[in-house]
Structures are given as structure tokens and as C-alpha cells.
Amino acid sequence: MSLLAVSNLTRRYNRGGETVAAVHDVSFAIDPGETLALAGPSGSGKSTIARLVLRLIEPDAGRIEFEGNDFLALAGSALRAHRARLQMVFQDPLAAFNPRATVARVLDDPLRIHGIASRTERPHRIAELLERVGLPVDLASRAIHEISGGQRQRIAIARAIATKPSLIVLDEAVSALDVSVRGQILELLLDLQRKQRIAYLFISHDLGVIRAVAHRIVLLDAGRIAESGNARAVIDSPQSAIGKALVAAAPRLDRTMQDAS
Ligand SMILES: Nc1ncnc2c1ncn2[C@@H]1O[C@H](COP(=O)(O)OP(=O)(O)O)[C@@H](O)[C@H]1O
Ligand SMILES: [Mg+2]
Missing domain, CATH: 3.40.50.300 (P-loop containing nucleotide triphosphate hydrolases)
Incomplete structure (x- = not known):
């Protein structure tokens, strides 16, 4: 099928x-x-x-x-x-994210909204997602507008895969x-x-x-x-x-x- x-x-x-x-x-x-x-x-x-x-x-x-x-x-x-x-990644992640949001916040949203991980588990899941897309875990505290275009597109991919x-x-x-x-x-x-x-x-x-x-x-x-x-x-x-x-x-x-x- x-x-x-x-x-x-x-x-x-x-x-x-x-x-x-x-x-x-x-x-x-x-x-x-x-x-x-x-x-x-x-x-x-x-x-x-x-x-x-x-x-x-x-x-x-x-x-x-x-x-x-x-x-x-x-x-x-x-x-x-x-x-x-069914997830999506567009050309311009700056348009898809609040540029002042932190990376952690952007990745926390799908985990919370879709009930994928509890509040205490989520920081661990966010770290896992960052690792999976080849980004350092300490990027979590940075704002979207502070990181590079390539890093932003990796975050968009991390967000997309968060919900499996x-x-x-x-x-x-x-x-x-x-x-x-x-x-x-x-x-x-x-x-x-x-x-x-x-x-x-x-x-x-x-x-x-x-x-x-x-x-x-x-x-x-x-x-x-x-x-x-x-x-x-x-x-x-x-x-x-x-x-x-x-x-x-x-x-x-x-x-x-x-x-x-
Ligand atoms: N919201 C809209 N209102 C009117 N016409 C639209 C709208 N969105 C797309 N179109 C028209 O539909 C056609 C296909 O557009 P689009 O799907 O964006 O093409 P592509 O992504 O291949 O460049 C174009 O002629 C475009 O002008
Ligand atoms: Mg198009």
C-alpha cells in the first residue's frame, strides 16, 4: 500500500x-x-x-x-x-519560526502539542533531536535569529522529525x-x-x-x-x-x- x-x-x-x-x-x-x-x-x-x-x-x-x-x-x-x-520543511525557516524564540522552545512545541514527552522528559528529547540533526546540544539556549541559515534548516528538520x-x-x-x-x-x-x-x-x-x-x-x-x-x-x-x-x-x-x- x-x-x-x-x-x-x-x-x-x-x-x-x-x-x-x-x-x-x-x-x-x-x-x-x-x-x-x-x-x-x-x-x-x-x-x-x-x-x-x-x-x-x-x-x-x-x-x-x-x-x-x-x-x-x-x-x-x-x-x-x-x-x-506528515511534517514539512520550507525554504525559509525564519518565516516559519518566531526569530526571537529559542531553539529549545521551537523543539519543545511539537513534543508538548502532540503529547510526545512529559515536561521533565522534554529537555532530554530536545538534546536527542539536536544530536540527531548534527547540532551541539548547547545550541538549545540560542535564539533562532542568532544561528546560521544552515543551522536553522537543521532545526526545521529536527522539529519535523520530533513527531516521528x-x-x-x-x-x-x-x-x-x-x-x-x-x-x-x-x-x-x-x-x-x-x-x-x-x-x-x-x-x-x-x-x-x-x-x-x-x-x-x-x-x-x-x-x-x-x-x-x-x-x-x-x-x-x-x-x-x-x-x-x-x-x-x-x-x-x-x-x-x-x-x-
Ligand atoms: N493564493 C493564490 N492566489 C492566486 N493564485 C495563486 C495563489 N497561489 C498560487 N497561485 C498561482 O498558482 C500557480 C501555481 O503556483 P505555485 O503552486 O506557487 O507554483 P510553484 O511553487 O511551482 O512556483 C501560479 O500561477 C500562481 O500564480
Ligand atoms: Mg513554490
Whole structure:
């Protein structure tokens, strides 16, 4: 059984009196422990799909099954329980966190809200999470605005894994990072996937990064699926017009991420 199965998903927006389908009849599935990349030009619907899957917005049509449940029908405590299993990391963790909050506070929230650890256990769990994402434990007392962008993205990942998710949606999560930091964060994601069998919906416009970390790829063009398949096969030999254009525009595909593959 798939971990996540999205069927015939459509989401429309009103733009200047006109209705535009940002996502049109999109279907895909993700297996446990798998990385599915979502790629496509800017405006092709990647973030809209991310928000739909996370139920931050509702679709106009379609179905989302997560861990065998009709995800769009869940409400109340059942929805909260499943939300814990479906986490997210976005491009800019500064926008996701209160910049004046301490690292400890940011990591304490999910443990407390989802009832994962008691008040006395939580400092220990926070230290464990910091270790797991390769950060020193004494970072806990620092404020979010005081730490580096790479450290902040590690905190975002620590927060995401705090609730033991089966799926993490990553929307351009490494796009704002320097190349060397990006490589380290991708290594961390691969390591967590190996150890905890987490699946990723990995959204990126960077085909080099996708080629290095994703098992399969879905290529979007104006809200529709243009092409999908094995990530390396599609990137090495795209069949769709948009796939060919994206590959032609990608710099040095084979060397972008050699240390994370
Ligand atoms: N809240 C919104 N209101 C109106 N149009 C939107 C909204 N969000 C996204 N869109 C439109 O939907 C399309 C897909 O956007 P998005 O999902 O952000 O694409 P991507 O993440 O691939 O760049 C774009 O044309 C965008 O302008
Ligand atoms: Mg986007």
C-alpha cells in the first residue's frame, strides 16, 4: 500500500476575474521510505500541491489518501494524530519560526502539542533531536535569529522529525543554502531516511539535487503532469517538451551534487 496517494487533484484560483487551475487533475503516489521529487518551472503548481497535501488549503476536486485514510475527511483528534505523521520543511525557516524564540522552545512545541514527552522528559528529547540533526546540544539556549541559515534548516528538520513522521514535505528546503551547506543538509536527509524510513515529497527546481536524492520524479507544466518516472532516467533522457527545456537550462547536472549521491 502507498503511504500517500493523491488522485485527480485540482485546485483553482481566481485571478483578475478569471479562474485558473494552479493544479489540474494531478495523481501520484509515494511509498514508505521513498523520495518523490516534484519539479517544474516557477508557477507550475509545486507549492500548491505541497499545501494541498499538508491540508493547509483544500482542493476543488480529488482525493488524498495518507496511511490508508481518506485524509480530506479527517477532522478533530484523528486529523491531529495524522498531522503529526506528515511534517514539512520550507525554504525559509525564519518565516516559519518566531526569530526571537529559542531553539529549545521551537523543539519543545511539537513534543508538548502532540503529547510526545512529559515536561521533565522534554529537555532530554530536545538534546536527542539536536544530536540527531548534527547540532551541539548547547545550541538549545540560542535564539533562532542568532544561528546560521544552515543551522536553522537543521532545526526545521529536527522539529519535523520530533513527531516521528512517515512523510516530510520539503518545499525548496535547500534552495536558499550555499552549495556546501546544501550538500550537508541533503546528506542529513538521506541519513534520516535510511535510519527512520521517512518518505519525502521533495520539491525543487534544481534537477541536479533531484538527480542525487530522489527515487522518482513528477514533472509539472502549468499545473499538469508532463512526465514522471525514475528520477535519473527522466533527467538523463527527458521525453516531454518541458523536461527537455528544464534539462537544457540546468547547469552541470552530473556534477552539482556528486558528494550526496
Ligand atoms: N493564493 C493564490 N492566489 C492566486 N493564485 C495563486 C495563489 N497561489 C498560487 N497561485 C498561482 O498558482 C500557480 C501555481 O503556483 P505555485 O503552486 O506557487 O507554483 P510553484 O511553487 O511551482 O512556483 C501560479 O500561477 C500562481 O500564480
Ligand atoms: Mg513554490
